[in-house]
Amino acid sequence: MTNSRHSPNIFEDEEAARHWVHSSFDNQGTVVPSDVRDKLHLRGLVPSGIDSFENQEERAMEQLRLKKTDLEKYMFLAWLKNTNLQLFYRMLLDNLEEITPLIYTPTVGSACLQYSHILPFLAPPGQPDGLFISLKDLDNLDELFRNYIEALPEPELTPQITVITDGSRILGLGDLGVNGMGIPVGKLQLYVAAAGLDPRRTLPICLDFGTNTDRFLEDKLYLGLRQHRPDDEQFFAAVDKVMKALTRHFPNIFIQFEDFSSEHAFDLLSKYRDDYFCFNDDIQGTGAVILSGFINAVQQAPVDPREHRILFHGAGSAGVGVAKQLMDYFVIEHGYSEEEAKKKFWLSDSKGLITKDRGDRLAQHKVFFAREDNDGHQSKSLLETIDYVKPTALIGLCAQSGVFDEAVLKRMAELNERPIVFPLSNPLDNAECTFASAMKHTDNRVIFASGTAFPSYQVPGTDEIRVPGQGNNMYIFPGLGLGATLAKPKCITDTMIYAAAKSLAGSLNDDEKAHNLLYPRLTRIREVSVDVAEAICTQALKDGVAKDDVVRRLKTPEALREHARENMWEPTRKTEDIVHSNL
């Protein structure tokens, strides 16, 4: 994909020249060649030396590494993105393993907690980080969207993808209100880096519907609406107004629901999934990514795949979403009926094992997996539940730091030759256990993936370095979004989500398999996203929902992969591309 803006000619049209000079996308500062500087009257406005892209990147990396804290690094990167967007993405793509944790989990968690304190220092005035939609603005939605379009560097490049949150459950950090904006911003940066979505066409949205976290309401620097959240009736009506306005302004936009509280996440998905071009990342994206890691874990565990018993600690949108997705694995791959497959799952929450006769009123999303075969048995503590269930796999999605403690891990190791332990809660401080403790307390036998990346572990007394898996939906949503924006299906079907998971599981190369990895290395994320995008397109064609004519003509996986590759945006890497070839 080229970066070209087709008209008008920036050397002849004064307004276009001014626009180019002030654009954080076009004007890349110290690398702009001297003939372009002269034509655009930039001589003297930058030092006379002309940088190479390599030097420009080296300087920026040097500054990044000089920052003392990860939050300072986050702020530097946000400022860089908002002032020299292409340099930011060049750096990110060239240093994915170093920078991803700084723009995404874990650092984005600290940034969200501090968002109201740092926001004014992330972008120049007038350049929006995203669109803030306050409950008070529901009658002005058209104006809000128009303002956003007019503030864009290239108003004709309308958004094709949005990540939308109401900040009510940000990672495992709780209700952060308007501070949650950091999450859509971070997710969309990964869409660009990992799958080549055009950064000019991404739209982060934060629904500023108040917060129930009093410490924010009492913080005089808090920048959101200072009131408690609305009741359900008002909430659903407000979201509905936003959905209608959003799709009125951007009819083909692909919508990712993110980090809504579980009480609302399931209902929003079922309300909109058939008629809007949308999906829920925490339910479906996480479901797909963990299914993929589970498929690869099952191959490493010396257990008949049909004998697995899976215990979830945490039964919110992520826990239930992942359990449903894993259930499909037993139905599709092993021919189980849904009822039989369901019996392989036990879910526990803050009150213990979820059973039908526990004595409390279960939230709707927990009813499906509530056990009925417990003969009155209830268990409160995790250890008790493990003794009762005897799981082969323990999956943490409860955001309780360290809850997979020494006793829990040792019990999993007693029960299993290769226990599967996935502490998936984010950010790092919320993980149910660390990789080091999982290795230590299972005699290094654990099959492991966590939501936020842990460092590698050297097995004591040996040279062996073990690399932990990162089971994070970032391996799925970028490729899913790329495939969806290409195929333009009427809706995202369950079979498309399943196909994405299978494709991710199958994307390990020989080296990754030799190292017993559960997920591909992050450095290959663009290749992997091409595979996931192809799987989405192929399945959309099979399901008869793909609307895009080009995709409908491209029938083979290789042709679809090529199409995905050709449509991936790349930051400029050649000087001649700084001024577009059509001028």
Ligand SMILES: NC(=O)C1=CN([C@@H]2O[C@H](COP(=O)(O)OP(=O)(O)OC[C@H]3O[C@@H](n4cnc5c(N)ncnc54)[C@H](OP(=O)(O)O)[C@@H]3O)[C@@H](O)[C@H]2O)C=CC1
């Ligand atoms: N790795 C990844 O890609 C992803 C990770 N996540 C992570 O998953 C976590 C949960 O997200 P989500 O499901 O939406 O959140 P919710 O807050 O909706 O769910 C949390 C669940 O954990 C349970 N819980 C809370 N405290 C305890 C406890 N002490 N013991 C046992 N269970 C407890 C809650 O119980 P109760 O229902 O009784 O309140 C609830 O069922 C977050 O940390 C999030 O970052 C989410 C999406 C993707």
Ligand SMILES: CC(=O)C(=O)O
């Ligand atoms: C990764 C993610 O989506 C979450 O933790 O909510």
Ligand SMILES: [Mg+2]
């Ligand atoms: Mg999320």
